[in-house]
Amino acid sequence: GAVVSQHPSRVICKSGTSVKIECRSLDFQATTMFWYRQFPKQSLMLMATSNEGSKATYEQGVEKDKFLINHASLTLSTLTVTSAHPEDSSFYICSARDLGGKFTDTQYFGPGTRLTVL
Amino acid sequence: GQQVMQIPQYQHVQEGEDFTTYCNSSTTLSNIQWYKQRPGGHPVFLIQLVKSGEVKKQKRLTFQFGEAKKNSSLHITATQTTDVGTYFCGVGRGTYKYIFGTGTRLKVLA
Numbered sequence: 560g561a562v563v564s565q566h567p568s569r570v571i572c573k574s575g576t577s578v579k580i581e582c583r584s585l586d587f588q589a590t591t592m593f594w595y596r597q598f599p600k601q602s603l604m605l606m607a608t609s610n611e612g613s614k615a616t617y618e619q620g621v622e623k624d625k626f627l628i629n630h631a632s633l634t635l636s637t638l639t640v641t642s643a644h645p646e647d648s649s650f651y652i653c654s655a656r657d658l659g660g661k662f663t664d665t666q667y668f669g670p671g672t673r674l675t676v677l
Numbered sequence: 678g679q680q681v682m683q684i685p686q687y688q689h690v691q692e693g694e695d696f697t698t699y700c701n702s703s704t705t706l707s708n709i710q711w712y713k714q715r716p717g718g719h720p721v722f723l724i725q726l727v728k729s730g731e732v733k734k735q736k737r738l739t740f741q742f743g744e745a746k747k748n749s750s751l752h753i754t755a756t757q758t759t760d761v762g763t764y765f766c767g768v769g770r771g772t773y774k775y776i777f778g779t780g781t782r783l784k785v786l787a
Contacts, residue, residue: 593774602765603720603777652719665710666767666775668719 561587561657565669572643573677580638580672582653588633589655593666594626597650609636643676650674681768683778691786696753698781700766709749710767710775711740720765720777723751756785 562585572578582592590611595603607628608616615628627639636655640647650673654666682701690696700709708727712720724733726742726749733740739752753760766778 595777600782602780605774605776608774654720665722665725667722668712671719 561585561655561665561667563653563655563667563669565653565672567672568670569673569675571675571677574644575642577639577641578643578674580640580651580653580674582636582638582655582669584634584655584657584667587655587657589636589657590633592630592636592653592655594628594636594638595652595654597652597671599650603652606638611636640674643674645676648674648676681766681776681778683764683766683781685781686779687782687784689784689786690756692758693755696756696760696783698751698764698783700749700751700768700778702747702768704747706746706768708769709742711749711751712765712767712777713762714765714780715762718762753783756783758785758787761785 564583564585566581570578592609594606596606597603605618606621609628609630611630611633617623625641627641630636650671652668652671654668656666680703684699688696708725710725711723713723714720724740726740729746730744731742737754741750749766751764761784763780763782765780767775770776
């Protein structure tokens with residue numbers, strides 16, 4: 560099956576610093592990737608849709624200047640949390656659609672990145 | 678906007694008992710997907726339902742799509758400790774993106 564990786568898996572940073580999270584589709588090309596945030600014991604909240612070669616589409620209430628998304632290639636999307644604050648601490652998960660898969664709407668999720676801002 | 682509710686929020690069952698979670702949408706759906714997330718893990722795709730009234734089975738798991746395509750259910754027969762986790766339904770919104778239900782956290786007591 561399709562594999563999506565994320566790096567790093569865990570990061571701890573000081574308040575005010577920026578953190579970059581990478582999402583890679585390893586064995587398929589993904590023109591569209593999605594970034595979710597999940598707080599403890601809650602559902603996944605869609606933050607933005609990352610489109611290869613164009614600007615990301617952000618969900619209502621998500622600050623695009625704070626969560627910078629770059630989809631530089633068909634296999635890589637990055638999320639940069641700028642000037643991170645403790646309230647940004649969360650589990651960030653990316654997903655990618657495998658258009659060549661059996662189920663074209665299937666999303667394959669990365670293992671997630673746990674961000675802790677001190 | 679479109680909302681997707683799941684009930685129950687939590688369910689504790691004794692090993693061997695059955696379990697059902699329900700997903701309800703405020704709008705008609707083109708399709709619905711189910712995912713399982715183990716504690717500390719990421720969501721893993723289980724199934725996709727497309728047709729009205731569709732029923733699909735995966736071993737002890739039975740998935741059903743409502744006739745009106747506004748609700749769906751996931752039923753687990755004779756739960757095992759390996760079934761522990763949170764079950765989410767996912768529904769399409771727009772052309773590509775998906776939103777997820779509130780999730781049902783299942784705990785199986787041995």
